[in-house]
Amino acid sequence: MNEEPTQLLASVRQFGIQLSATPRGARLARLLAVEQLRTWELDAVADAAAQIVAELANNAATHGHVSGRDFQLAMFALPDVLRIEVTDTRAERLPVVCPHGDGESGRGLVLVDALASRGWGVELGPPPRKTVWAQVELAPPGRALS
Incomplete structure (x- = not known):
């Protein structure tokens, strides 16, 4: 029996960085994300992704901050x-969405929800961590995003 080796059909490009939980760290997160997306030639989603990173990083620096x-x-x-x-390291502080702008926080997550075409959510652990994630659809090769 002649079996061909299994090929990896899709590659995953990764970027990761640790930043200070400060407003300056949040701004740097956005700038680094935009530059990485340019490197990956993902300009079509750069604006949406930059806004998502800005909101999530700001939340980590503001609500997830531990000295x-x-x-x-x-x-x-x-x-x-x-x-x-x-x-961030504040698992006890889960994100809360305030869709009508009534609360003191949570309005940025309304924007994340609108921009994350494949959804967003929260994963806990390992303690004391929580990860807030969002996914943006990429256009297949040869098809532009609308």
Whole structure:
């Protein structure tokens, strides 16, 4: 029996960095994400992804901040989706969406929800961490996003 070796059909491009849980760290997360997306030639989703990173990184620096602890930004580009993850060390502070702007926080997550064409969510652990993620659909080769 002649079996051909299994080939990896899709490659995953990855980017990750640890940043200070400060407003400056949140701004740097956005700038680094935009530059990485340019490197990956994902300009079609760069604006949406930059807004998502800005909101999630700002939340990590504002609500997930613990003195002396950083947050992490990770991005994974698969053939059909860009996954953005921001991890902080305040698992007890879960994100809350305030769709009508009534609350003091949560309005940025309304924007994340609108921009994350493949959804968003939260994963807990390992303690004391939580990861807030969002996914943006990528256009297949030869088809532009509308």
